[in-house]
Amino acid sequence: MKKLGALLFEAIKSLFKKPVTSDYPKKRRPIHDSVAGMIAFEQDKCIGCSICVRNCPANAIKITKVPDKEKVFSCELSLANCIFCSQCVFTCPKKALHTTDKFELAQIDKSKLTVKLEEVAPYKPETQQKPDENKTEKVNS
Amino acid sequence: MISALISILIFPGFLFLFILALAAEYVDRKLYARMQTRLGPPWFQPFADFVKLLAKELIIPENADRLIFKVLPLVACAAAATAFLYMPKWNTNSVFSFRGDIVAVIYIMTIPTLTYFLGGWYSRSLYSLLGSMRVLTQLFSYEVPLLMAVLAPAILASSWTFSNVIDFYSANGFLFLVNIIGFGVALVAVQGKLEKVPFDIPEAETEIVAGTFTEYTGPLYAYFKLAMNIQTISVATLLSAVFLPFGYHSGFILGMLIFLLKILFIISLLAVGRTIFARIRMDQMVRFCWQYLTPLALLQILINIILKAMIIK
Amino acid sequence: MPKKLVIPIGPQHPALKEPASFDVTLQGEKAENILVKLGYNHRGIEKACETKPYLHDSYIIERVCGICSHSHSTCFLQAVEEIANLQVPMRAKYIRSIIGEMERIHSHLLWLGVAAHEIGFDTLLMYTWRDREIVMDLLALLTGNRVNYAVNVLGGVKKDITEEDKAQILKAVDALEERTKYYIQVCQEELTLIKRLSHVGYLSHDDAVKMGAVGPTGRASSITRDTRKDDPYAAYEEVDFKVISDDHCDVYGRALVRVGELMETYSIIRQLLKKLPATPLSVPAPRIIPAGEALSRYEAPRGEDCHYVKANGTDKPERVKLRAPTLANVQAVSAMLKKGYLADVTIVIAAIDPCFSCTDRMIVAVNDGSDMTWGQLREQSINWYKKNRGVDFTKVKLKIS
Numbered sequence: 037m038k039k040l041g042a043l044l045f046e047a048i049k050s051l052f053k054k055p056v057t058s059d060y061p062k063k064r065r066p067i068h069d070s071v072a073g074m075i076a077f078e079q080d081k082c083i084g085c086s087i088c089v090r091n092c093p094a095n096a097i098k099i100t101k102v103p104d105k106e107k108v109f110s111c112e113l114s115l116a117n118c119i120f121c122s123q124c125v126f127t128c129p130k131k132a133l134h135t136t137d138k139f140e141l142a143q144i145d146k147s148k149l150t151v152k153l154e155e156v157a158p159y160k161p162e163t164q165q166k167p168d169e170n171k172t173e174k175v176n177s
Numbered sequence: 178m179i180s181a182l183i184s185i186l187i188f189p190g191f192l193f194l195f196i197l198a199l200a201a202e203y204v205d206r207k208l209y210a211r212m213q214t215r216l217g218p219p220w221f222q223p224f225a226d227f228v229k230l231l232a233k234e235l236i237i238p239e240n241a242d243r244l245i246f247k248v249l250p251l252v253a254c255a256a257a258a259t260a261f262l263y264m265p266k267w268n269t270n271s272v273f274s275f276r277g278d279i280v281a282v283i284y285i286m287t288i289p290t291l292t293y294f295l296g297g298w299y300s301r302s303l304y305s306l307l308g309s310m311r312v313l314t315q316l317f318s319y320e321v322p323l324l325m326a327v328l329a330p331a332i333l334a335s336s337w338t339f340s341n342v343i344d345f346y347s348a349n350g351f352l353f354l355v356n357i358i359g360f361g362v363a364l365v366a367v368q369g370k371l372e373k374v375p376f377d378i379p380e381a382e383t384e385i386v387a388g389t390f391t392e393y394t395g396p397l398y399a400y401f402k403l404a405m406n407i408q409t410i411s412v413a414t415l416l417s418a419v420f421l422p423f424g425y426h427s428g429f430i431l432g433m434l435i436f437l438l439k440i441l442f443i444i445s446l447l448a449v450g451r452t453i454f455a456r457i458r459m460d461q462m463v464r465f466c467w468q469y470l471t472p473l474a475l476l477q478i479l480i481n482i483i484l485k486a487m488i489i490k
Numbered sequence: 491m492p493k494k495l496v497i498p499i500g501p502q503h504p505a506l507k508e509p510a511s512f513d514v515t516l517q518g519e520k521a522e523n524i525l526v527k528l529g530y531n532h533r534g535i536e537k538a539c540e541t542k543p544y545l546h547d548s549y550i551i552e553r554v555c556g557i558c559s560h561s562h563s564t565c566f567l568q569a570v571e572e573i574a575n576l577q578v579p580m581r582a583k584y585i586r587s588i589i590g591e592m593e594r595i596h597s598h599l600l601w602l603g604v605a606a607h608e609i610g611f612d613t614l615l616m617y618t619w620r621d622r623e624i625v626m627d628l629l630a631l632l633t634g635n636r637v638n639y640a641v642n643v644l645g646g647v648k649k650d651i652t653e654e655d656k657a658q659i660l661k662a663v664d665a666l667e668e669r670t671k672y673y674i675q676v677c678q679e680e681l682t683l684i685k686r687l688s689h690v691g692y693l694s695h696d697d698a699v700k701m702g703a704v705g706p707t708g709r710a711s712s713i714t715r716d717t718r719k720d721d722p723y724a725a726y727e728e729v730d731f732k733v734i735s736d737d738h739c740d741v742y743g744r745a746l747v748r749v750g751e752l753m754e755t756y757s758i759i760r761q762l763l764k765k766l767p768a769t770p771l772s773v774p775a776p777r778i779i780p781a782g783e784a785l786s787r788y789e790a791p792r793g794e795d796c797h798y799v800k801a802n803g804t805d806k807p808e809r810v811k812l813r814a815p816t817l818a819n820v821q822a823v824s825a826m827l828k829k830g831y832l833a834d835v836t837i838v839i840a841a842i843d844p845c846f847s848c849t850d851r852m853i854v855a856v857n858d859g860s861d862m863t864w865g866q867l868r869e870q871s872i873n874w875y876k877k878n879r880g881v882d883f884t885k886v887k888l889k890i891s
Contacts, residue, residue: 038678038679038684040680040681041453041680042453042675042676042679043453043614043617043676044449044453047212047213047453048212050212051211053214055210055216057215068627068630068631070632070634071630071634072635072640093546094549119640123545303495306495307832375682381610381833382610383504383607383610383836383837386504452613453613455610455611455614455682455686457685458685458833459831459833460831
């Protein structure tokens with residue numbers, strides 16, 4: 037049956053519903069923990085095999101040996117290059133890399149985009165479970 | 178002299194109208210957004226947009242006629258505001274009134290549409306040219322039913338003057354309800370006049386970019402937008418005076434409140450109209466106006482003539 | 491003769507989301523002639539694939555298109571897996587199909603919104619895109635990303651679907667199904683929408699066959715062809731579904747086909763989730779792929795997607811060729827636009843759900859820019875193969891009309 041204004045009822049109903057859009061920087065939607073955002077790094081587990089470096093399609097990750105320590109490796113991630121495909125997480129033989137739900141990673145200063153993961157995002161299983169409010173501030177500082 | 182200036186410039190003239198126009202835009206946008214389950218703009222958004230546009234650089238196309246290009250937005254604003262001055266607001270007397278002012282107001286309200294046409298024509302841009310052709314085609318379609326629908330109540334009241342029409346209907350209780358068909362026709366035609374969906378064909382964004390306004394930027398565009406908003410208010414005032422002629426004898430405060438509520442009601446109806454339809458094509462619009470709207474307006478006039486013969490005898 | 495007005499739609503135009511150019515010659519409001527120009531979005535993806543290992547290629551290919559990213563990546567990997575003779579576990583196939591169907595939901599809802607916007611029906615745009623968020627959230631839950639899911643790897647998939655995910659998917663699919671029913675109702679009832687869409691962009695069955703229209707564009711001209719049915723890949727052999735087709739042959743038919751396909755998609759997802767087998771997620775894949783070639787077909791939301799991969803026994807492919815569905819459909823656009831109105835040009839273009847970044851490939855003039863006849867071109871290719879590959883094609887008889 038054809039008629040004019042098939043949406044009328046729905047439109048009037050929507051007037052009294054809560055809006056689905058939100059005032060973004062002030063109010064945030066909850067996101068899933070499984071969102072593949074910034075990579076977190078467990079320094080103790082890393083054996084420096086560099087499989088992640090070889091597999092990274094964007095050349096975003098770099099593993100270097102910490103100079104005066106035995107078998108301790110540092111992981112450097114270029115957030116400008118990273119495409120968040122989590123290939124490194126998938127192929128890490130020791131499961132030293134993890135995805136986190138940090139996704140607001142834009143920076144004004146380009147040099148801040150290259151980060152040392154063991155400093156910025158050390159992997160802590162207990163805090164990873166519950167998302168905390170100021171998680172973006174940590175990256176910015 | 179000074180009181181005339183005040184009534185033109187401040188109240189109920191330009192300043193009052195300016196605030197009303199921005200409020201109309203806000204109400205329209207907010208309702209539109211809420212009906213789409215969006216948040217919608219904050220209350221100062223129309224004003225912020227206006228100020229922002231005023232601060233922008235003025236770009237005039239190389240081929241355009243500079244003088245006419247610059248003058249037209251102001252003419253549009255002035256014409257739309259003039260129409261408002263001639264209409265009754267919270268009492269039966271407008272700032273200026275004379276015999277037969279309904280007809281005059283309708284013709285003054287056609288001037289902004291003509292400026293949109295000229296603005297597009299003198300921009301010398303392909304999209305503007307197409308837009309201005311569409312403005313004129315559309316004008317010839319909606320203007321006839323609009324005129325007939327607005328004149329139908331006046332026929333019943335045997336006067337072409339706002340104050341007489343209002344007095345007639347105020348004396349006759351709920352008689353204004355017979356004009357309901359005319360009100361519907363006028364609402365639809367006005368949607369075309371204000372270039373809103375489903376009749377936003379002259380500025381159809383996805384077809385001809387911004388139609389007549391494609392080349393207009395910065396302050397000039399701000400004035401065109403303002404003219405459009407003032408036109409919304411003028412049209413709502415016209416419809417409320419002709420089709421909802423009540424509450425004009427209840428003093429300033431109550432009268433003003435009733436006036437604002439009527440305008441709000443009409444703007445809301447227009448906002449609902451532009452929410453629930455798709456934009457139709459030019460040929461469909463012309464066919465619709467001549468095939469359905471004009472006969473309906475004629476029907477309204479017929480009803481009113483018969484009623485008049487029955488009442489007056 | 492009076493001068494004709496030629497309106498450029500594109501390369502930059504509010505109606506087009508990607509650069510492409512359509513020059514419309516106007517006779518009043520009617521479009522008389524239309525000139526389609528492509529190639530504003532060439533990115534050299536095929537060449538880039540030849541310079542990178544297969545593992546990296548799957549991520550490059552995923553970025554061919556922002557909407558059907560999973561389609562392209564699955565299609566490419568299917569070809570590589572065929573060459574390498576990898577047996578992809580059943581669970582991985584199921585998950586690929588589930589993600590693929592979700593992608594179809596989000597692509598079709600997106601299309602419905604875009605089409606509504608082209609005809610000035612912004613409320614429908616807002617509603618469909620609001621409901622599209624349900625499936626976007628679901629994809630973010632399952633894969634971690636909203637568009638480039640990165641769920642495929644050579645030999646399987648990366649992410650699993652747990653029992654909790656299953657419950658969430660089923661809940662979301664129920665909600666989406668209810669909304670889709672509402673949109674079908676709107677499509678069948680709203681008069682302004684029907685007036686704007688029907689008898690617009692007419693493409694007869696014969697023309698559709700001749701122009702090689704694929705996907706919903708072809709199916710709306712009653713070509714009942716669907717790669718999922720005709721050449722089942724992934725887990726489509728195990729599910730039961732109808733191929734939706736329509737005989738309106740116009741934009742309205744294309745809209746009905748797409749909303750109809752959405753309903754089928756929900757049933758496919760439910761069936762796949764019910765049968766989800768418990769096998770490993772992936773098999774180990776070699777870095778070096780033996781020499782060989784394969785052509786893989788995949789029913790992307792926009793139509794049939796073809797990937798041709800040629801391997802030469804190293805860790806990099808020798809040649810990757812993409813045939814995105816838009817390339818098959820864009821030929822039909824000029825036929826659809828004949829004798830239409832200017833107002834209909836954009837909705838007709840939008841109706842094939844164009845993705846110009848998928849489509850744009852480079853053509854290099856071989857003979858320093860001068861024209862070549864087909865015969866010369868053939869002769870040159872025969873010589874090239876004789877010299878470089880040692881294959882003699884001279885005896886192959888080809889009848890060219």
